[in-house]
Amino acid sequence: MFGSRPEIIYIIAAITGIIILLFNVFPIINTFYWTDSETLIETLFDREVIASIWLSVKCASITTIIAFLLGIPLAYYLARHEFRLKALIESLIDIPMVIPHTVAGICLLTVLSPRSIVGQFLEQNNIETLGTEIGIVIAMLFVSMPLLIDAAKDAFKWVPTRIENVSRSLGANQVQTFFGITFVLSWRGILSGMIITWARAISEFGAVIILAYHPMIAPTLIYERFTTYGMKYAIPANIILIIISVIIFIVLRLISLGGKEKYDSRS
Amino acid sequence: MIHVHNLDIKLGIFKIKNVNLRIARGEFLVLLGPSAAGKSVILESIAGLIPISKGKIVVNNRDVTYLKPEKRNISICYQDYNLFPHLSVRDNICYGLRFKKDKHCVKYSKNFKTLIKLLELEEILDRLPLNLSGGEQQRVSLARGLIGNPDVLLLDEPLSSLDPNIKWTIQEELKSIHQTMHTTIIMVTHDFTEANYLADKVALIYNGEIVQQGTIEDIFQCPQSIFAAQFTGIKNMFWLSKDKELKSFGLKQPAYIGIRPENIYIHHRPLSTYYQYQGRINSFKNNGIYMEIELSTADTKRNYISYLTLNRFFELKLKKDIPIHFGFNKKDLIVIRPKP
Numbered sequence: 001m002f003g004s005r006p007e008i009i010y011i012i013a014a015i016t017g018i019i020i021l022l023f024n025v026f027p028i029i030n031t032f033y034w035t036d037s038e039t040l041i042e043t044l045f046d047r048e049v050i051a052s053i054w055l056s057v058k059c060a061s062i063t064t065i066i067a068f069l070l071g072i073p074l075a076y077y078l079a080r081h082e083f084r085l086k087a088l089i090e091s092l093i094d095i096p097m098v099i100p101h102t103v104a105g106i107c108l109l110t111v112l113s114p115r116s117i118v119g120q121f122l123e124q125n126n127i128e129t130l131g132t133e134i135g136i137v138i139a140m141l142f143v144s145m146p147l148l149i150d151a152a153k154d155a156f157k158w159v160p161t162r163i164e165n166v167s168r169s170l171g172a173n174q175v176q177t178f179f180g181i182t183f184v185l186s187w188r189g190i191l192s193g194m195i196i197t198w199a200r201a202i203s204e205f206g207a208v209i210i211l212a213y214h215p216m217i218a219p220t221l222i223y224e225r226f227t228t229y230g231m232k233y234a235i236p237a238n239i240i241l242i243i244i245s246v247i248i249f250i251v252l253r254l255i256s257l258g259g260k261e262k263y264d265s266r267s
Numbered sequence: 268m269i270h271v272h273n274l275d276i277k278l279g280i281f282k283i284k285n286v287n288l289r290i291a292r293g294e295f296l297v298l299l300g301p302s303a304a305g306k307s308v309i310l311e312s313i314a315g316l317i318p319i320s321k322g323k324i325v326v327n328n329r330d331v332t333y334l335k336p337e338k339r340n341i342s343i344c345y346q347d348y349n350l351f352p353h354l355s356v357r358d359n360i361c362y363g364l365r366f367k368k369d370k371h372c373v374k375y376s377k378n379f380k381t382l383i384k385l386l387e388l389e390e391i392l393d394r395l396p397l398n399l400s401g402g403e404q405q406r407v408s409l410a411r412g413l414i415g416n417p418d419v420l421l422l423d424e425p426l427s428s429l430d431p432n433i434k435w436t437i438q439e440e441l442k443s444i445h446q447t448m449h450t451t452i453i454m455v456t457h458d459f460t461e462a463n464y465l466a467d468k469v470a471l472i473y474n475g476e477i478v479q480q481g482t483i484e485d486i487f488q489c490p491q492s493i494f495a496a497q498f499t500g501i502k503n504m505f506w507l508s509k510d511k512e513l514k515s516f517g518l519k520q521p522a523y524i525g526i527r528p529e530n531i532y533i534h535h536r537p538l539s540t541y542y543q544y545q546g547r548i549n550s551f552k553n554n555g556i557y558m559e560i561e562l563s564t565a566d567t568k569r570n571y572i573s574y575l576t577l578n579r580f581f582e583l584k585l586k587k588d589i590p591i592h593f594g595f596n597k598k599d600l601i602v603i604r605p606k607p
Contacts, residue, residue, distance in 0.1 A: 162349045165316045168336035169343040170363030170415065184353050 028242060035235045043236035052221040052237075053244055059133060059217060060201035063140040064148070067197050071149040072190070076178070078149075079156035094146045104142055105210025112138070112211065131212050139207035144200035151193025155186035191256040199249055268292055269313075269419055269451060274322035276305075276312055283308055283475045290419075290468070292327070293449040297462040300472035301498070306455040309472070310421045313453065314343045326418045337366065342412040346424040348404040350396035356407050357392040363415040375414060378448075382410040385444055402433035409441070413450060422454040426461055438464055459499060463487075471495050488601070493523065496603055501525040502572040504603075516600065523603040530599035531573035533560065533583065533591055540594030546571075548587055553577070560585070562593055 043049055078090065096104055112129045113119045122129055129135040159182050167177040183190075205219040213220060218241045226234035269290040276283035283305045290296045298306045311317040313324055315336035324332045331339045342363065350359050360379065364370045383389055386406040396404060405425060412420050425441070426434045442465055445452055456462060462469050463483050471479040471486060473494045479486055490496040496504060507513050508521040516524055532538055546564040553559075558580040562571045573593060575583070585591070 160347075160349060162345050162347065163351065165311070165314070165336070166343060166345070166349045166411075167351075167362070168316070169314050169339075169341060169421075170411065171337050171340075171366030172363075173335070173337050173366075176366065181351055 031235060031239055031242070034231065035239060039232075040236050040239060043240060046237075048216075048221065049218075049237045049240060052216045052218045053241055055133070055136070055215055056202050056218040056241070057244070057248070059136045059140055060198050063137050063144060063201040064194050064198040066137070066141055067145040067148040068190075068194060071145055072152055075149045075152035076156050076182070079153045080161065093149055096143050097146050101143055101204065101206030102210060105139060105207035108138060108142055108207065109210055129211065131214055133212075133215065135212035136208050136215075136217055139211045140201035140204050143204055143207055144197045147200055148190075148193045148197040151196060152186070152190045155189025155193070156182065158189065159185045188256055191252075195249065195252045195256060198252070199245070202245055268325075268327060269453075270323075270325040271309075271313065272323040272325070274309070274312065274324070275320040276308055276317060277320045278308060278317070281305065281308075281475065283312075286322070286477055288470060288477070288480070290451060290453065292451055295445055295452045295454070295465055295467045297466035297469045298453065298455045298472055299457070299459065299462045299466075299469050299498070301457055304472045305475040306457075306472050307423050310343070310423055310453060310455050313419070314341050314421055315339050316343070340415075340417050341419045341421060342415065342417040343421040343423065344405075344408045344412045344425055346427050348396075348401075348408045350399075350404055350407055350411075352396050355393050355395060356388060356399070359396065359407055360388075360410045360414055362411060367415060374416065378414045378416065379410075381447065382413055382444075385447065386410055386440055400433075401429050402437060405429060405437055406440070409437075409444065413444065413448060417450065419451045419453060422452060424455055424457070427456070427458070441465060471498065473498075490525070490601065490603060492605055493603065496523070496525045496601065500527060501601060502528045503531070505569060516602075517597075518602065520604070523605070525601040525603055526571070526595050526599055527601075528559070528572045528574040531562075531571055531593055531595050533562070533573055533575060533585070533593045535583065535591065537592050538594045541597040543592065543594040544571075545590065545592055548585060548589055548591055550587060551580075551585070562591065 078086065110116060111118050114123050127134065129138060164177050164182060167181050172180060203219065205223065208217055209220055216224065218237065222234050222237050222241065225237060271286055271288040274283065274286040286309055288296065298309060300306050308317060312319050315334060323330065326339065326341065351362060354362065364375055383392065386409060388406060388410060391399060391403060399407065426438055429437060438461065454465065466483055469481065469483050469486050470477050479491050479495050486495060487499050490499055490501065493504065503526040504523050506523055507516060507518060513519065513521065532540055537543060544564045546562050549561040549563050549570065551558050551560045557574045557576055560573045560575060562573060571593065
């Protein structure tokens with residue numbers, strides 16, 4: 001900053017920042033004016049609404065745990081190794097982020113339908129996916145797992161290889177080094193990735209309705225009420241989902257930032 | 268005893284070729300060379316952190332060539348310290364002990380006490396690395412590397428990121444630790460003065476190969492290649508092939524002769540050195556504590572570099588382009604016959 005007048009770039013940033021914040025927050029806040037407290041309280045005791053929100057939270061949480069268990073080893077490998085097909089593999093991992101979610105749902109349906117080998121195998125083993133919670137989790141996992149892998153990969157890259165080398169040279173094997181050093185140091189980045197994955201999963205709609213219209217997750221229920229009864233009946237459930245999602249998101253964010261490690265030089 | 272035998276390493280297009288090293292127990296070896304010569308690669312391959320293409324690494328009669336890093340009992344310290352940021356200084360130092368079968372052995376608590384005393388770490392044991400200065404971090408890194416009685420301690424440019432005052436202190440502490448604990452140390456550096464102060468033995472590396480090994484005196488006094496001569500500070504190097512020149516320097520075959528800048532004397536009057544020249548001062552450069560003077564002779568058409576202390580320089584009232592006498596003695600000549 002030179003002199004007392006702010007630099008032009010900061011003025012532009014302030015203006016665009018206000019536009020972006022309004023763009024993000026105004027439609028959400030505006031929803032609250034479309035209902036009244038009485039309807040809202042009534043909806044709070046609507047079993048169908050509560051069940052659908054609970055299903056959304058449960059499936060998004062299971063999705064995040066599965067994404068964590070499957071994604072972390074791969075993210076670590078990609079962060080630590082260079083190989084010929086790496087760029088291709090990274091692109092394949094990110095594919096679900098670039099295809100429309102209803103398209104993703106149809107792709108998954110072709111795999112899970114009883115006409116496919118996978119579908120037949122699942123059917124023979126009495127595993128139902130279509131129209132079940134399993135189907136919801138599969139749809140959520142498909143669209144949200146790349147976010148966790150990418151976040152974890154960046155978090156692992158931030159930990160210097162040399163710090164792992166030192167640990168190995170001091171007698172810790174690869175697993176002990178991973179859990180004792182690398183994972184601890186990258187935990188915050190991974191947790192941020194898990195929060196984004198959870199948020200992406202809970203907001204998923206397009207892929208889920210293709211695989212499992214029923215049981216209804218909250219976005220499906222809101223969509224159904226909107227198309228069947230109109231705005232008036234869709235908005236209270238909408239507001240409740242917004243409130244619950246935002247509260248969980250904020251709590252998780254606070255956990256990830258809480259006790260922001262004193263040792264983190266990025267802070 | 269550490270024996271590195273015919274070591275070859277391939278990293279992309281860079282190659283380490285036929286490295287052979289023998290380091291006696293308790294010896295301090297310095298791998299000396301310019302940047303990108305392959306020093307750190309050799310060090311990391313000894314630690315088992317980089318795979319080798321060919322060769323053998325034997326530590327105290329144990330072939331460790333294909334052992335994992337954690338099985339070798341070889342610890343490594345880097346120039347950027349790499350302390351574990353989430354652990355206190357005490358936990359950093361003791362980190363390696365949790366993986367030792369005899370972790371409760373009294374020798375380690377004895378090592379802990381010796382190291383924190385030698386490295387003056389008593390006051391900072393409960394602090395986190397982020398709150399330490401560079402010098403303190405390097406001390407902790409050394410203590411961490413040494414506490415578990417490694418067969419070898421590998422140091423990758425441990426002094427290069429420290430400011431000059433701290434560097435000297437840590438250098439002295441390193442020497443004193445080596446003398447107290449008798450640990451075998453292999454250190455990588457590009458700084459000849461560090462090698463001069465610390466090393467029992469030096470291996471000079473250039474372009475992935477060891478070009479000369481020996482004591483610091485061997486390399487300083489008898490460099491066996493142009494690279495070794497230049498790296499050890501010989502600024503005046505001349506190829507002699509004419510009979511007359513060879514005769515005047517007492518040589519029978521063509522060779523390079525080298526003269527260190529500090530061995531070239533300058534005066535306004537003729538000198539009493541064995542070789543004497545008359546010439547001019549082409550230029551001079553103030554290097555802080557000494558003056559680098561470029562001289563030229565009319566007869567041989569050669570330029571010489573001489574170092575004078577600032578005091579001596581001002582005393583002689585030297586100026587550019589003034590006629591001057593300079594010379595050097597026969598004993599200061601270094602003859603280099605490059606290997607075919």
